[in-house]
Amino acid sequence: MKISIGNDHAGTGYKFEITEYLKSQGHEVINHGTDETDSVDYPDFVHPVASDIQNKxxxxxxxxxGSGNGANMTANKHQGVRSALCWNKEIVQLAREHNNANILSIPARFTSKEQALEMVKVFLDTEFExxxxxxxxxxxxxxx
Known part of the structure; x- marks a missing residue:
């Protein structure tokens, strides 16, 4: 599977762990996120991810x-994007099953890295009903 990932400064550490996991599972990852922790503007890193989805x-x-909200709002401005802000794996499962979410928005300041990895696993493993x-x-x- 080919997965696009983007993050601001609050999500850098999460991005590294998620990317490592995805690659270990054989997925191709396109990194549009910052690799630094200096303050940046999330739309600069989210629009490219949403464009990847929009353009298939x-x-x-x-x-x-940080909150997942700004990133989620930005992504959902793109046609064909169904980004879901999730903070636990149960919401991720419903977002995939019922809403056919194609982008997972993670709030780094409100989830642990372990929770984020679990959410990613559910996101990838759950099919639209x-x-x-x-x-x-x-x-x-x-x-x-």
Whole structure:
């Protein structure tokens, strides 16, 4: 699987651990995040991940910032992106099963690295259920 990842300064350590895990599982990772802990602006690192999803260059995306909110809001500005802000693996599972989330937004200041890795595992292993959920997903773009 090909996965795009982006982070601001709050998510650098998380990104390194997640990337290491993904590569150990045989996934290809495209790193759009900062490798530093100096303050940066999250949209600069999230827009490229969302563009990768929008243009179908990758299968899934992972974005990480302090609260996860700013990154999530930024990603969801892109057509075809369904980014989900999650803080536990149960919410990740529902975001994939019911919402067909294609980007996982992780709040680094509100989850441990261990929790984040568990969320990534669930994100990758959970399939979209389709059915009644497909009808709802089809109504998201609001292109009238």
């Amino acid at each position: 260059r990758v299968d899934l995306g992972i974005i990480i910032c 389709g059915g009644r959920h497909s009808r709802r997903i089809d109504k998201i773009p609001n292109e009238k």
